[in-house]
Amino acid sequence: MKDSKKEIKTLKGLSDIRRFFHRNEMPVYFISATNFNLLGADEWIKSFKFICYIECFDGQHPNVFSPDEEVPHEEFESIEDINNYLLEHKEVVDYIKSRKQNGKAGKAMFLMFDEKTEKLAKKNGLEVCFPPAKMRTFMDNKVNTNRIAERAGVACVPYVLSSVKNYDHMREVSKKLGNDLVIQTPFGDSGHTTFFISNEEEFKKHEDEIIREKEVKIMKRINCRGAAIEACVTRHGTIVAPLMTELVGFPELTPYKGGWCGNEIHANVFTREIRQKAREYTRLFGNQLREEGYKGYFELDFLIDQDNGEVYLGELNPRITGASSITNHAVFALADAPLFLFHLLEWMDTPYELNVKSINKRWAQPENIDDWSQLVIKHTEDTVEYITEAPPSGIWKKQKDGTIKYDRMDTHRRAVEKENEAFFLRITGEGDYLYEGADVGILVMRGRLMTDDFKLTKRAKSWITAIQDQYKTTEPASTEAEKEKIAEIAGFKMM
Numbered sequence: 001m002k003d004s005k006k007e008i009k010t011l012k013g014l015s016d017i018r019r020f021f022h023r024n025e026m027p028v029y030f031i032s033a034t035n036f037n038l039l040g041a042d043e044w045i046k047s048f049k050f051i052c053y054i055e056c057f058d059g060q061h062p063n064v065f066s067p068d069e070e071v072p073h074e075e076f077e078s079i080e081d082i083n084n085y086l087l088e089h090k091e092v093v094d095y096i097k098s099r100k101q102n103g104k105a106g107k108a109m110f111l112m113f114d115e116k117t118e119k120l121a122k123k124n125g126l127e128v129c130f131p132p133a134k135m136r137t138f139m140d141n142k143v144n145t146n147r148i149a150e151r152a153g154v155a156c157v158p159y160v161l162s163s164v165k166n167y168d169h170m171r172e173v174s175k176k177l178g179n180d181l182v183i184q185t186p187f188g189d190s191g192h193t194t195f196f197i198s199n200e201e202e203f204k205k206h207e208d209e210i211i212r213e214k215e216v217k218i219m220k221r222i223n224c225r226g227a228a229i230e231a232c233v234t235r236h237g238t239i240v241a242p243l244m245t246e247l248v249g250f251p252e253l254t255p256y257k258g259g260w261c262g263n264e265i266h267a268n269v270f271t272r273e274i275r276q277k278a279r280e281y282t283r284l285f286g287n288q289l290r291e292e293g294y295k296g297y298f299e300l301d302f303l304i305d306q307d308n309g310e311v312y313l314g315e316l317n318p319r320i321t322g323a324s325s326i327t328n329h330a331v332f333a334l335a336d337a338p339l340f341l342f343h344l345l346e347w348m349d350t351p352y353e354l355n356v357k358s359i360n361k362r363w364a365q366p367e368n369i370d371d372w373s374q375l376v377i378k379h380t381e382d383t384v385e386y387i388t389e390a391p392p393s394g395i396w397k398k399q400k401d402g403t404i405k406y407d408r409m410d411t412h413r414r415a416v417e418k419e420n421e422a423f424f425l426r427i428t429g430e431g432d433y434l435y436e437g438a439d440v441g442i443l444v445m446r447g448r449l450m451t452d453d454f455k456l457t458k459r460a461k462s463w464i465t466a467i468q469d470q471y472k473t474t475e476p477a478s479t480e481a482e483k484e485k486i487a488e489i490a491g492f493k494m495m
Contacts (some may be wrong), residue, residue, distance in 0.1 A: 001295040008029075008349075008350060008351065010350075010351040010352060010353060011350060011351070011352035011353065012352075012353050012443055013353065013354065014336055014354070016352070017337060017341065017345060017352060017354070018044075018337055018341075020348075021042070021044055021045045021046065021341060021344075021349065022045075022046055023046060024045055024046045024047055024348075025046070025047055025101050026047060026101060026104065026106055026107060026348070027047050027049070027096070027099045027101060027104075027105065027106030027107070028045055028047060028048045028049070028106055028107050028108075028109070028129075028344065029049055029050070029051050029096070029106060029107070029108045029109070029313075030048075030049075030050050030051070030078065030108075030109045030110075030327070031050075031051045031052075031086055031087070031108055031109070031110055031392075032050075032051075032053075032082075032083065032110060032111045032112075033050060033052065033053045033054055033079055033082050033111075033369050034052050034053075034054045034056050034425070034427060035050035035052050035056065035061070035064055036056070036322075036325060036425055036427075036442060037111050037320050037321070037322065037324045037325060038050070038109070038320065038324065038325070038328070038340060039325050039329075039411070039413065040325075040328065040329060040338075040340070040411075040412065040413070040414075041328075041340060041366055042062075042063040043345075043412075044337070044338060044341055045341070045344070047099075047101075047106075048063065048324060049063050049064075049065055049099070050063055050064045050065065051065050051066070051086055051092055051095070052064055052065070052066050053066065053082045053085070053086060054066070054427060054429075055474070056425050056426050056427065056429075057391060057409070057411065058418070059392075060409055060411075061411050062216050062411075063263075064091070065095055066144055066390055067086070067089050067091040067092060068091065069091065071089060071090075073085045078112065079111060079112040080112050080113055080114045080116070080117060083110055083112070083117050084112055084114075084117055084120055085362045087117065087120035087121060087123075087124060088120060092380060093124060095111075095395070096124050096125070097124075100125070104125065105124055105125030105126050106125075106126060106127075107126065107127045107128075107129050107344075107347060107348075108121050108126040108127065108128055108129065109128075109129050109130065109320070109340075109343075109344070110128070110130070111319065111320055111321075112135075112319070113128065113130070113133055114133050115133050115134065117133065118132070118133055118195075119162075125137075127199075127347065129296070129343070129344060129346075129347040130296060130297075130319065131293070131294050131295060131296065131318070134487065135292075135293060135294060135318075136319065138316045139289070139292070139294065139316060139318045140187065140316065140317070140318055140319075141186040141187060142184050142186050142187070142217050142315055143161050143186050143215050143216070143217055144186075144187070145313075145315055145316040146159060146161065146217060146313075147161075147352070148288055148289070148292065148316070149285065151288055151291075151294075152281075152284045152285045152287070152288035153284055154281045154284055154285050154313050155281070155310070155311065155312050155313065156174070156286075156312055156313050156315075157182075157219045157220055157222055157224075157303060157305075157312040157314075158176075158177055158219065158220040159177070159217055159218060159219040159220070159335060160174050160176075160177065160218050161175055161215055161216070161217055161218075162174075162215060162216065162218065163211075163213070163214055163215055163216070164183075164210050164211050164216055164218075164380055166207075166211065167194070167200045167203045167204070167207075170183075170197075170210075170218065173218070174218045177218065177220040177323055178218065178220055178221075179198060180196075180197075180198050180220075180221035181196075181197045181198070181218055181219065181220065181221055182194060182195070182196055182197070182218075182219045182220075182221050183195045183197055183206070183217070183218050183219075184207060184212055184216065184217045184219070184315075185210065185213050185216055186215065186216070186217075192256060192259075193209070194258040195209075195210065196221065196257070196258075198221075208325070218420065220357055222303065222305045222306075222307070223306045223307050224303040224304055224305055224312075225245070225270075225303075225304045225306060225307065225454055226245070226246030226247075226248045226260075226301065226302075226303065226304075226307060226314070227243055227244065227245060227246060227269070227270065227278060227301070227302040227303075227304055228239060228245075228246050228263060228299060228300070228301050228302070228321075228323050229242070229243045229244065229278055229279070229282050229299070229302065230297070230298070230299045230321065230323060230324060230327045231282050231285075231297075231298055231299070231300070231339075232286075232296060232297050232298070232339050232340075232342045232343050233284050233286045233287075233289050233290050233294060233295045233296060233298065234295070234342055234345070234346060234354065234356065235295070235346065235355045236286055236353070236355075236356045237283075237356035238282070238283045238285075238286030238290075238356070239339065239342055239356055239360065239363075240279050240282045240283055240286070240360050240363065240364075241327045241332070241333070241339050241363060242265060242267075242269075242275075242280070242330070242332060242363060242364070242369050243264075243265060243269055243270065243274075243275050243278045243302075244245075244263045244264060244265045244269065244323060244326065244327070245264045245269055245450060245454070246262075246301065247260070247262035247263065247264070247375070247376075247449075247450065247456075248260060248261065249261070249475055251380060252380070252456060252460075252461060252464050253375060253376065253378060253380070253464065254375055254376075254378045254380065254437075255378065255379075255380045255382075255436050255437055256437070259378075260322065260374045261375065261377075261378070262373065262374050262375045262376050262424055262449070263322075263323045263326050263373070263374055264371075264372070264373040264374075264448050264449060264450060265326055265327070265330050265369065265371070265372050265373075266369065266370075266371040266372075267366035267367070267369040267370075267371075268366060268449060270304060271309070273309070274304055274309065275364070276364075277311040278302050278311055279360070279364060281300070281302070281311065281313065283301055283314070283360070283447070285300060285316070286298065289318075293330050294318060295346050296339060296343045296346055296347075297319060297324070297339065297343040298316060298317065298318050298319070299316070299317040299318050299319070299321040299323060299324075300313060300315070300316055300317075301313075301314030301315045301316075301317075302314055303448075309480060315370050318342075320340065322376065324339075324340065325413070325442075325444070326372055326374050326444070328340055329368040329372065329413055329414055330369060330370055330372055331368060331369065332362070332368040332369050334364045335362075335368060336359060336362065336363075342354075361407065368434045370446075370448060371447050371448060372444065372445070372446060372447075373444070373446075373447065373448055373450075373460075374442055374443065374444045374445075375380050375442065375443040375445075375449060375450040375463070375464060376442050377439075377441055377442070377443065377459060377464060377467060377468070378437055378438060378440060379428075379434040379435060379437065379438040379440055380400055380436070380441055381434075381436065382436045383434070383435070383436070384433055384434070384435045384472070384476055385433065385434040385435075385473035385475065385476070386433055386473060386474050386475065386476040387428065387429065387430050387431065387432050387433065387434060387471060387472070387473050388430065388472045388473060388474055389430060389470070389471065389472035390426060390428065390430045390432075390470070390471055390472075391406065391424060391426060391441075391467060391470035391471070392406060392409065392426060393409070393411075393413055393424055393425050393426045393441075394406060394407070394409040394410050394423070394424065395407045395408050395409075395410045395416065395421060395422070395423055395424075396421065396422050396423075396424050396467075397420060397421050397459075398420040398421070398462075398463075398466070402462060402466075403466060404422075404463070404466040404467070406472075407421070410423070412442045416444065416445060416446055417446075419445065419446055419447045419459070421445070421446075422443050422444065422445045422463060423443070423444040423445075424442070424443055424444075424467060425440055425441055425442045425444070426440075426441045427439040427440060427441045427442070428440050428441065432443070433476060434471070434473060440443040440467070440468070440471070441467065443463055443464075443467060445459075445463070447459075450463060
């Protein structure tokens with residue numbers, strides 16, 4: 001009898017790895033509210049499908065599967081709830097079963113998942129291609145992140161980790177940090193759970209959320225710019241993508257003061273020294289994650305101190321993120337392979353050889369980085385509106401009079417050729433509700449959308465207004481059924 005393990009050929013380098021995925025027969029799924037985060041993955045991986053709750057492409061995307069029927073379910077309180085709903089939906093269960101290969105259901109990736117998701121995936125025969133939810137939750141805890149950073153030798157903004165009993169106690173434990181502070185609770189979207197505290201009045205506004213935690217992170221408030229970088233822990237080392245800017249708290253895009261609302265990737269973001277420091281910190285952090293038992297995709301937020309140029313770790317996202325789409329479509333990734341391919345490779349049961357040092361060197365070269373930006377548009381008004389018309393996903397063009405016009409349906413954001421074009425991915429559509437903080441959609445464009453001093457450009461503002469103008473709304477009826485529906489969809493991060 002032959003030993004089947006001896007027949008598995010080792011992939012030697014990038015061309016072998018690309019060919020391996022182009023010929024892949026194993027079903028691979030990205031299961032999430034939308035397909036935004038891994039948009040384009042199906043172009044690199046044969047047998048790759050998206051299973052989504054929201055159909056952003058009105059049924060025209062060839063590799064998006066979304067159940068036709070909405071079945072009764074508990075109120076969604078998180079994106080994990082959405083994924084668990086999908087994994088229990090009969091249409092999804094049947095779809096996965098119908099695509100089995102040699103009796104195997106395949107592999108699944110998620111933006112967010114919990115222990116229940118793991119059980120449901122197993123019940124469907126799917127292997128989750130991420131470290132266990134328990135480990136991810138531990139590392140996602142902002143307090144634990146700082147402790148990992150300490151072990152990795154990565155600098156953090158001066159901080160203390162402590163419980164807080166009241167305002168005086170907070171001042172006592174953080175007296176070395178000065179008067180202006182930033183407090184973060186262990187979990188949650190930074191737009192909701194980051195508090196800027198300079199006096200007792202500001203503390204009182206958030207007191208309940210702060211004192212109920214066993215431990216919070218209290219930081220010195222610095223004059224900083226936000227940056228993000230994605231990377232992948234592999235058996236051969238940590239692969240590091242280029243540094244990006246972060247768009248944070250723009251009132252045109254988000255109602256949340258510290259809320260993420262987009263990214264830019266371009267060759268000369270920050271100084272060469274800052275880029276090198278961030279890349280080295282990311283490599284060190286990734287290597288430490290492997291020591292802790294983690295492997296695969298992760299993202300780090302960095303805070304660049306404008307007063308002294310220091311680079312500090314902001315937070316860790318041990319997962320695919322909202323920045324993954326822009327990371328995986330820039331020219332550096334397409335010239336070799338998108339970062340998520342290396343993540344999936346760690347779970348493909350196929351040995352491979354890779355020169356990580358060489359990839360990192362290429363991905364740090366400015367000539368390998370083109371300019372892209374994305375705007376994540378939320379409803380910023382404190383209103384509830386019923387949508388009667390919504391713009392479709394695809395390519396839009398700006399006209400000479402400043403208005404925009406739908407050009408064509410396209411699933412490829414790289415189909416955007418010039419700076420007067422944009423790819424729009426619609427999240428909230430006709431028949432849905434706009435409410436404060438609702439994700440409206442994402443605009444992806446070539447070029448930059450912020451000035452060098454981190455202000456939105458006129459081009460960015462005009463596109464935001466133009467897309468918002470495409471939405472037609474009415475006041476919702478005050479029926480109990482509609483109130484329940486509004487309550488059901490509000491209140492958590494979708495991307």
